[in-house]
Amino acid sequence: MDINAHIAQRVLALRKACGYTLDGLAERSGVSRSMISLIERGQSSPTAAVLDKLAAALDVTLATLFSDEPCSEPASPLARRKDQPLWKDPASGYVRRNVSPRGFPTPIELVEVVFPPHQCVAFDNVTRDAETHQQVWVLEGAIDVTAGSQTWHLEEGDCVALQLEHHTVFHNQGDKPARYVVALSTLPAPTRKRSTPNH
CATH class of the missing domain: 1.10.260.40 (lambda repressor-like DNA-binding domains)
Known part of the structure; x- marks a missing residue:
């Protein structure tokens, strides 16, 4: 499709x-x-x-x-690379690959991103009710990640853990594409403990 x-x-x-x-x-x-x-x-x-x-x-x-709805029947826990959906952001040109098995019930989602040089994408992340955590692990190149008032410069092998509750910006200021993995995990909404975002 x-x-x-x-x-x-x-x-x-x-x-x-x-x-x-x-x-x-x-x-x-x-x-x-x-x-x-x-x-x-x-x-x-x-x-x-x-x-x-x-x-x-x-x-x-x-x-x-980008994923499939969890199946009532058992879905495969294996996701071959050829079956992982790709999507290109029309604004920045960044390409994301949903790595996790489609339709398989799991609390973890893995996404691979190839981020073009000199591009920037901002996410609001301020109205989400569920408590969602993510870790960004850089495999190639370098990228700046800003969450609220704090910015991290990540190079190959670096990893930062974030909670999706602040305005977040991904910025590749270099001359080469950056490739990184995002791991996400969402807790049920009732466990949510909202903190005041930093701006």
């Missing part, structure tokens, strides 16, 4: 599962009703920033929009 068609189905299914109307999701996410409608019909190529706003409003991670 075309990745935009897959995203369209996931956004629509998650919106209905949450009981949100188009207007309700628009108000909660800050994404316009017309844009959400275009995305759900597969008629738009949304940016990573827009998809992250929708994911946060739907209380899921961005990676969830």
Whole structure:
């Protein structure tokens, strides 16, 4: 399936599962009703920033929009590289690969990202209800990660652990692409202990 068609189905299914109307999701996410409608019909190529706003409003991670819904029947715990969905952000050109097995119930999501030089992507991460943790592990190149008021410069082999509750920026200031892995884990919403974001 075309990745935009897959995203369209996931956004629509998650919106209905949450009981949100188009207007309700628009108000909660800050994404316009017309844009959400275009995305759900597969008629738009949304940016990573827009998809992250929708994911946060739907209380899921961005990676969830690219994965399959957990199956009622046992899904394979193995994900061959050729079966891992790829998506390219139309704004920054960064390419993300959902590494984790599709439809397999697991508390961990793995994403591989190839980030072009001199590009920057910002995620709000301020309306998410569930407690979501991520670790960013750089495999090649270097990248700056800013969460709230703190910035880390990560080089090959470096890893930083973050919680998705602050405005977060990924920035490759170098002349070469950076390649890194993001590992995500989400705790049930009732365990959420919200802290005050730093700005």
